[in-house]
Amino acid sequence: MEQKTNNHKQDSKDKDMGSLEVAMQFLSRVVSLVGIGCMSFGFIRLIIVRGVLILPGDPTLPFPEFLQITHEPISLLSMSVGIIMLALLPSVRVLIAFFTYLHRKDMVDVLVAFIVFLELLFSIRSGV
Amino acid sequence: MGLATGIFSALLGLGGGIFLVPALTIIFHFPIRVAIGTSLVGILATSAGVAAVMPRGRGPDVGLALRLEMATTAGAILGSWLAGFISTKMLSILFSFVVFLTAAYVFYKARHKVNPSTSERLFLKDYRPRHWPVGLSLASVAGMLAGMLGISGGFIKVPLMYSVMEVPLGIATATSSFMVGITAAASVFIYYGRGDIHPIIAIPTAFGIFLGAMIGIYLLPKFRVNLIRFLLIGLLLVMGVQMLINAV
Numbered sequence: 001m002e003q004k005t006n007n008h009k010q011d012s013k014d015k016d017m018g019s020l021e022v023a024m025q026f027l028s029r030v031v032s033l034v035g036i037g038c039m040s041f042g043f044i045r046l047i048i049v050r051g052v053l054i055l056p057g058d059p060t061l062p063f064p065e066f067l068q069i070t071h072e073p074i075s076l077l078s079m080s081v082g083i084i085m086l087a088l089l090p091s092v093r094v095l096i097a098f099f100t101y102l103h104r105k106d107m108v109d110v111l112v113a114f115i116v117f118l119e120l121l122f123s124i125r126s127g128v
Numbered sequence: 129m130g131l132a133t134g135i136f137s138a139l140l141g142l143g144g145g146i147f148l149v150p151a152l153t154i155i156f157h158f159p160i161r162v163a164i165g166t167s168l169v170g171i172l173a174t175s176a177g178v179a180a181v182m183p184r185g186r187g188p189d190v191g192l193a194l195r196l197e198m199a200t201t202a203g204a205i206l207g208s209w210l211a212g213f214i215s216t217k218m219l220s221i222l223f224s225f226v227v228f229l230t231a232a233y234v235f236y237k238a239r240h241k242v243n244p245s246t247s248e249r250l251f252l253k254d255y256r257p258r259h260w261p262v263g264l265s266l267a268s269v270a271g272m273l274a275g276m277l278g279i280s281g282g283f284i285k286v287p288l289m290y291s292v293m294e295v296p297l298g299i300a301t302a303t304s305s306f307m308v309g310i311t312a313a314a315s316v317f318i319y320y321g322r323g324d325i326h327p328i329i330a331i332p333t334a335f336g337i338f339l340g341a342m343i344g345i346y347l348l349p350k351f352r353v354n355l356i357r358f359l360l361i362g363l364l365l366v367m368g369v370q371m372l373i374n375a376v
Contacts, residue, residue, distance in 0.1 A: 020190060028179035035176070039331045046328070057328030060320055079327035086172040087320070090313035093179075097190050112194045119201040120314055126205070127317030 020100045024093050031092070035085035042078030049075065091120045130170065130333035134340020144170055144337050145279035146230050149223060150367040154374065158329065160216050160223070164278030165324035166333050168316045171280050173334035174341055175309030188306035189299050192257055192289070197307055199264040200281070201314040203271025208318035211276045220375035223277050227368035231361045233283050238357040257293040266292070275315040280308040 058073075060080040098113035133144040133151070145167040152163035211219060257263070266288045270281035282304045289300035319325055 025180060028176055032173075032176040032180050036173075036335075039327070039334075042327065043331050057326050059323035060325045060327055062321075062323075076327065079331055083169055083172075083316075083320075083325065083327065083330065086169070086176055087313050087316045089172070089176055090310040094194065094310065097194060109191050109194070112191070112198060116194050116197045116201055116310065119198070119205065120310070123201075123205050123208075123314045124317045126209070127319075127321030 020097060023096050023100075027092060027096065028089065031085055031089045035082045035089075037082070038078045038085065039082030042075045042080075042082065045078065046073075046075035088124075091117065091124070094120065130336020131340040131343070132336075133170070133333075134174070134337040134342075134344060144174070145277070146227060146283075146364070147367070148333065148337075149278050150227065150371055152329070153220070154367065154370050159324075160219050161211060161319070161322070161324040162326055162329070164211065164219075164276075165316070165319040166326070166330045167278035168312045168319060169325060169330040170334045170337040171278075171308055171312040172316060173338050175305065175312065177338045177341070178305050179309065188303040189295070190306065192293075192295065192299075193303045193306045193310075195260075196263060196267040196285070196289075197310050199268040200271035200274070200285075200307060200311050203268035203273075204275035204311045204314040205318070207272035207275025207277075208315040209275075210272075212318075212322055214276070217375045219276070220371050224368040224371040224375070226273060226277060226279065227364050227371065230283055231364040231368065233287075234357050234361050234364070238354050238361075255294065255296055255299075257289070257295050259292050259294075263288060263293045271311055271314070274308075274311045275318075278315075280304075281311060282308055 058076055060083060061076055094113055094117045098110060098117060101107075101109035101113055130144075130148070133148045145164075148167045148170060149160070149163045152158045152166060153160050158166075214222075266284060270284035270288070273279060273284070274281040285304040285307060286297075286300050289295040289303060290297050295303070316325070
């Protein structure tokens with residue numbers, strides 16, 4: 001009887017981890033595509049507009065200027081958004097892990113995921 | 129440059145940062161912090177791409193990754209922040225030291241081949257990671273180096289998990305790939321805020337790395353990896369010496 005309960009628990013755990021893997025892979029595909037799309041659009045537009053690229057070029061747009069989308073440069077904004085999306089993806093994956101562990105009531109893993117997420121939030125805040 | 133980096137990385141199981149940062153500073157004379165920022169974007173792109181195509185059931189041990197990431201992320205944030213205060217000369221010296229260490233690691237791998245055995249043994253499910261204090265300490269060192277120098281830290285993390293914590297090699301490798309994305313994300317915002325990421329360099333480099341990695345995976349069965357390893361050791365030694373000369 002106890003063996004059956006343990007097997008059921010293990011099956012449930014495997015199912016949850018399988019769902020976690022599926023969710024992370026789906027998210028990675030979507031965000032990668034959109035992020036790469038933004039970066040490509042911005043890069044190609046920059047080449048078309050400027051014709052010649054002078055290295056190293058301008059740095060990414062600071063975060064406050066993201067709100068000023070009426071200002072040029074659209075190309076730099078698009079490339080910056082693409083980079084930000086790729087940079088945020090790991091944080092979102094950690095968040096998905098957090099909710100999966102919460103659903104499983106695996107409180108140690110919940111705490112671990114929460115700590116890592118907080119650290120990532122701190123780094124985002126430091127950069128803004 | 130990104131393409132070559134990606135191919136070498138896939139052939140040799142090394143992160144691209146260890147080639148890319150010296151190449152960008154030595155060949156293109158970019159400031160080292162810009163080169164590091166570029167490398168971090170490349171790591172993020174590759175990590176996202178690998179996660180998108182990873183076969184099911186060959187994925188990382190997310191629980192283990194997150195536990196180690198508590199230490200790695202903290203180290204990465206500290207390393208990234210410190211990189212803003214350390215002189216470029218000191219960063220170059222530190223980087224050349226890591227390049228020499230990597231050359232030693234590649235040499236060790238070439239001389240002590242791990243038997244890949246069956247795929248089931250590489251991805252054994254029934255294991256318990258051990259030696260957590262040492263694991264967490266070394267993970268924080270890997271994170272600090274990653275944040276300071278724009279490398280993935282995989283050359284520390286994979287041996288750490290496999291040799292020290294007794295995690296099956298396939299899982300250690302997949303878990304390291306998962307971890308490098310989180311570690312890079314912890315660092316990249318700090319470089320972003322400092323204006324050390326230049327999209328015109330970072331984006332084509334990231335695309336090149338990703339494409340190169342796909343090509344490298346395709347080429348892997350066709351090459352004698354040990355020959356490439358020894359060529360790479362020579363290249364790493366040359367790059368390390370060049371970075372030292374540039375710093376001094």
